[in-house]
Amino acid sequence: xxxxxxxxxxxxxxxxxxxxxxxxxxxxxxxxxxxxxxxxxxxxxxxxxxxxxxxxxxxxxxxxxxxxxxxxxxxxxxxxxxxxxxxxxxxxxxxxxxxxxxxxxxxxxxxxxxxxxxxxxxxxxxxxxxxxxxxxxxxxxxxxxxxxxxxxxxxxxxxxxxxxxxxxxxxxxxxxxxxxxxxxxxxxxxxxxxxxxxxxxxxxxxxxxxxxxxxxxxxxxxxxxxxxxxxxxxxxxxxxxxxxxxxxxxxxxxxxxxxxxxxxxxxxxxxxxxxxxxxxxxxxxxxxxxxxxxxxxxxxxxxxxxxxxxxxxxxxxxxxxxxxxxxxxxxxxxxxxxxxxxxxxxxxxxxxxxxxxxxxxxxxxxxxxxxxxxxxxxxxxxxxxxxxxxxxxxxxxxxxxxxxxxxxxxxxxxxxxxxxxxxxxxxxxxxxxxxxxxxxxxxxxxxxxxxxxxxxxxxxxxxxxxxxx
Amino acid sequence: xxxxxxxxxxxxxxxxxxxxxxxxxxxxxxxxxxxxxxxxxxxxxxxxxxxxxxxxxxxxxxxxxxxxxxxxxxxxxxxxxxxxxxxxxxxxxxxxxxxxxxxxxxxxxxxxxxxxxxxxxxxxxxxxxxxxxxxxxxxxxxxxxxxxxxxxxxxxxxxxxxxxxxxxxxxxxxxxxxxxxxxxxxxxxxxxxxxxxxxxxxxxxxxxxxxxxxxxxxxxxxxxxxxxxxxxxxxxxxxxxxxxxxxxxxxxxxxxxxxxxxxxxxxxxxxxxxxxxxxxxxxxxxxxxxxxxxxxxxxxxxxxxxxxxxxxxxxxxxxxxxxxxxxxxxxxxxxxxxxxxxxxxxxxxxxxxxxxxxxxxxxxxxxxxxxxxxxxxxxxxxxxxxxxxxxxxxxxxxxxxxxxxxxxxxxxxxxxxxxxxxxxxxxxxxxxxxxxxxxxxxxxxxxxxxxxxxxxxxxxxxxxxxxxx
Numbered sequence: 001x002x003x004x005x006x007x008x009x010x011x012x013x014x015x016x017x018x019x020x021x022x023x024x025x026x027x028x029x030x031x032x033x034x035x036x037x038x039x040x041x042x043x044x045x046x047x048x049x050x051x052x053x054x055x056x057x058x059x060x061x062x063x064x065x066x067x068x069x070x071x072x073x074x075x076x077x078x079x080x081x082x083x084x085x086x087x088x089x090x091x092x093x094x095x096x097x098x099x100x101x102x103x104x105x106x107x108x109x110x111x112x113x114x115x116x117x118x119x120x121x122x123x124x125x126x127x128x129x130x131x132x133x134x135x136x137x138x139x140x141x142x143x144x145x146x147x148x149x150x151x152x153x154x155x156x157x158x159x160x161x162x163x164x165x166x167x168x169x170x171x172x173x174x175x176x177x178x179x180x181x182x183x184x185x186x187x188x189x190x191x192x193x194x195x196x197x198x199x200x201x202x203x204x205x206x207x208x209x210x211x212x213x214x215x216x217x218x219x220x221x222x223x224x225x226x227x228x229x230x231x232x233x234x235x236x237x238x239x240x241x242x243x244x245x246x247x248x249x250x251x252x253x254x255x256x257x258x259x260x261x262x263x264x265x266x267x268x269x270x271x272x273x274x275x276x277x278x279x280x281x282x283x284x285x286x287x288x289x290x291x292x293x294x295x296x297x298x299x300x301x302x303x304x305x306x307x308x309x310x311x312x313x314x315x316x317x318x319x320x321x322x323x324x325x326x327x328x329x330x331x332x333x334x335x336x337x338x339x340x341x342x343x344x345x346x347x348x349x350x351x352x353x354x355x356x357x358x359x360x361x362x363x364x365x366x367x368x369x370x371x372x373x374x375x376x377x378x379x380x381x382x383x384x385x386x387x388x389x390x391x392x393x394x395x396x397x398x399x400x401x402x403x404x405x406x407x408x409x410x411x412x413x414x415x416x417x418x419x420x421x422x423x424x425x426x427x428x429x430x431x432x433x434x435x436x437x438x439x440x441x442x443x444x445x446x447x448x449x450x451x452x453x454x455x456x457x458x459x460x461x462x463x464x465x466x467x468x469x
Numbered sequence: 470x471x472x473x474x475x476x477x478x479x480x481x482x483x484x485x486x487x488x489x490x491x492x493x494x495x496x497x498x499x500x501x502x503x504x505x506x507x508x509x510x511x512x513x514x515x516x517x518x519x520x521x522x523x524x525x526x527x528x529x530x531x532x533x534x535x536x537x538x539x540x541x542x543x544x545x546x547x548x549x550x551x552x553x554x555x556x557x558x559x560x561x562x563x564x565x566x567x568x569x570x571x572x573x574x575x576x577x578x579x580x581x582x583x584x585x586x587x588x589x590x591x592x593x594x595x596x597x598x599x600x601x602x603x604x605x606x607x608x609x610x611x612x613x614x615x616x617x618x619x620x621x622x623x624x625x626x627x628x629x630x631x632x633x634x635x636x637x638x639x640x641x642x643x644x645x646x647x648x649x650x651x652x653x654x655x656x657x658x659x660x661x662x663x664x665x666x667x668x669x670x671x672x673x674x675x676x677x678x679x680x681x682x683x684x685x686x687x688x689x690x691x692x693x694x695x696x697x698x699x700x701x702x703x704x705x706x707x708x709x710x711x712x713x714x715x716x717x718x719x720x721x722x723x724x725x726x727x728x729x730x731x732x733x734x735x736x737x738x739x740x741x742x743x744x745x746x747x748x749x750x751x752x753x754x755x756x757x758x759x760x761x762x763x764x765x766x767x768x769x770x771x772x773x774x775x776x777x778x779x780x781x782x783x784x785x786x787x788x789x790x791x792x793x794x795x796x797x798x799x800x801x802x803x804x805x806x807x808x809x810x811x812x813x814x815x816x817x818x819x820x821x822x823x824x825x826x827x828x829x830x831x832x833x834x835x836x837x838x839x840x841x842x843x844x845x846x847x848x849x850x851x852x853x854x855x856x857x858x859x860x861x862x863x864x865x866x867x868x869x870x871x872x873x874x875x876x877x878x879x880x881x882x883x884x885x886x887x888x889x890x891x892x893x894x895x896x897x898x899x900x901x902x903x904x905x906x907x908x909x910x911x912x913x914x915x916x917x918x919x920x921x922x923x924x925x926x927x928x929x930x931x932x933x934x935x936x937x938x
Binding site for chain 1: 866883
């Protein structure tokens with residue numbers, strides 16, 4: 001294959017491994033991720049049964065309904081062991097939403113007799129059939145993806161687009177790509193991961209003509225990367241580091257959720273893998289749980305002061321919880337830094353409890369702070385500032401620095417703990433449910449007190465002190 | 470007088486004191502600064518004698534030479550007690566510089582028999598005559614100030630310009646203005662003070678038509694303030710907060726030396742004086758000497774950590790010393806801040822020893838620092854960074870933050886003392902003679918060790934801990 005021959009980047013800095021070792025690794029991975037004939041046959045049989053059941057139920061309800069198997073199991077891109085079957089039931093667009101929902105559930109229960117109802121944009125039925133996890137989802141049957149009324153209506157168009165382009169070889173490469181992205185921790189478009197969705201992965205493999213050439217390209221990406229498979233001529237600026245215009249909808253960036261860090265990680269690991277191929281890239285890293293002794297040693301080596309705000313985890317699905325945790329993390333970091341408590345690194349974790357952890361370079365400040373006043377030539381403001389401080393015996397100044405007054409006045413918070421334990425923490429821009437959780441009470445842990453986060457977060461802290469790209 | 474009637478600024482924020490109190494204060498000051506008839510007569514007599522002696526000596530040497538009394542004593546703008554008489558000897562422009570210097574000294578010695586030679590741009594003779602300090606300075610007699618060959622050639626033009634415009638009343642106001650500027654600490658265009666020269670003060674009083682209206686105007690200045698008494702139409706951007714185009718030379722800003730702080734101080738004290746007139750504004754503040762006990766109390770109240778670099782004062786005139794000290798101060802402050810040692814305020818003093826003092830909000834940093842690497846898409850740099858740190862057991866990371874690598878590595882200096890005691894202090898951009906002085910050895914004082922600066926700098930430190938506008 002041409003794309004794993006020895007090559008150099010434009011700067012001549014890096015050569016990839018010779019193809020032999022890389023191909024050996026890929027065969028090993030392929031043998032793990034490719035479903036064998038037996039698995040394929042079983043899936044095909046179950047899918048056929050489900051489709052038949054759904055078709056019978058749907059056409060009983062309304063003429064013009066049809067049924068479509070979609071997703072990776074429909075396209076032969078699932079990874080061996082995945083047991084998801086997605087059955088989409090398409091109803092005529094004349095139906096109103098309520099009837100669609102009602103019919104959808106009826107068909108769902110008929111298809112998956114032991115199923116239960118779940119609620120996304122539409123309610124749908126989910127359940128187990130012969131060891132497979134089955135979703136039966138209703139949607140509208142439309143002429144074009146631009147007419148969609150909800151996200152699920154788009155799925156049949158995605159499915160058709162990919163089915164037309166994925167042959168056996170590309171499907172195999174999709175499996176490699178998915179496993180690679182899983183291995184490096186960036187697979188999944190949920191809002192916790194903010195990584196690469198299955199559909200995005202398949203589009204990238206199709207676009208670049210395979211897994212190896214996708215890696216070769218990604219290693220040299222200069223974000224923002226814009227990919228427009230159907231040449232829609234994107235006239236919309238997305239502002240995302242990776243833009244893949246949906247072939248079925250020119251206004252949608254399939255990679256909108258993908259965080260800049262995860263694009264960068266793909267670039268990093270693409271280079272690393274090509275330089276020194278190993279199956280380890282395809283195996284998600286399990287962080288070593290941190291012991292209390294190791295925590296103390298890290299803190300002593302680093303000389304920093306960790307502070308943690310710990311509270312009961314709000315009862316939310318991950319797609320709601322993690323954006324709120326990240327918002328709260330950003331707010332608390334900004335709040336700390338605005339008070340002069342410099343943050344070296346920060347992170348948020350959640351399990352039974354949730355934690356915003358900030359590792360401080362500076363955890364204490366002196367009793368006074370420099371307070372910069374207005375330019376002296378802005379007379380009314382300047383006089384107001386001067387008069388406010390001139391007679392305060394606690395204040396040094398006002399004096400003149402450059403063209404401004406400066407006063408040295410008492411600092412509100414001289415320790416990070418005092419700041420975090422005060423009501424000021426509610427003014428930093430917390431996520432709404434995090435704010436509610438904090439109102440019910442929270443702990444502030446400082447320095448070695450953070451050992452109280454063990455063992456609940458021993459793996460997260462293990463990863464924190466062994467940070468990887 | 471119209472300019473001290475009750476008035477309001479545009480924002481209506483401030484009323485000035487009613488004129489009576491202000492006028493009472495000004496009369497008191499006037500009675501102190503106005504030379505009485507006896508003093509005037511004595512000065513006139515001595516000046517006449519000196520002029521005659523100089524004329525005789527000069528015309529003996531070269532036809533076309535003449536003599537001019539210049540400066541505040543010539544214009545009646547000196548403050549009572551000042552005892553400076555400046556005699557300028559003008560030679561024809563055909564003379565070469567060497568002959569000018571030679572003749573100048575000859576005339577100088579003839580005029581001031583006990584005088585000694587000093588060296589500015591030209592050598593000149595300085596000495597005491599009947600209790601007056603006399604300078605006899607040679608210069609070229611030119612048609613226009615734009616033809617000047619050195620700064621002293623300009624003086625006769627300045628003198629003529631002011632003599633034509635200063636009447637008795639304005640001269641009295643110049644004396645008030647000078648004493649006010651002395652009182653608030655901004656009089657003098659030497660490079661230690663960086664304030665208002667005598668010539669600048671006289672121009673401002675002439676321009677605004679008096680001391681009271683100068684204060685009224687200054688209180689409302691919006692720097693950059695541009696004053697162009699002869700409407701030269703300045704086509705040069707000076708970049709200074711106060712620009713007074715020299716009436717005798719359109720390319721020169723008479724206020725070029727005047728620091729932004731000193732312009733701001735004039736604005737501040739102009740407002741304060743007009744609001745609450747007092748003779749104190751005309752009396753230079755004598756800072757209370759700081760005791761060791763008071764120093765300790767300030768440090769404990771403020772919670773800061775002062776650090777001082779102390780060395781033998783380079784043997785330089787103030788006009789060379791203070792710019793070098795200020796440059797060294799700026800360099801050391803930047804050096805400290807670049808290492809994470811946040812500076813609250815800093816100052817330099819000189820006597821027998823010289824000191825750069827920085828008061829730190831943060832005097833210690835943890836063992837590690839965040840080191841931001843290149844964007845991951847800048848492949849050659851990114852790979853170089855990653856390879857440099859990936860296998861270093863002392864380094865945490867590299868990991869990915871945004872689109873960049875970050876490594877947490879050992880910090881070079883964890884205390885300000887270690888930084889200041891290291892050779893790194895020579896890389897911060899010290900003044901040349903300060904650098905030489907430091908090479909001969911210096912002390913680093915931290916925290917209460919700065920008590921060793923007492924009593925040498927007890928007044929400077931008294932002022933430091935009682936900062937005024």
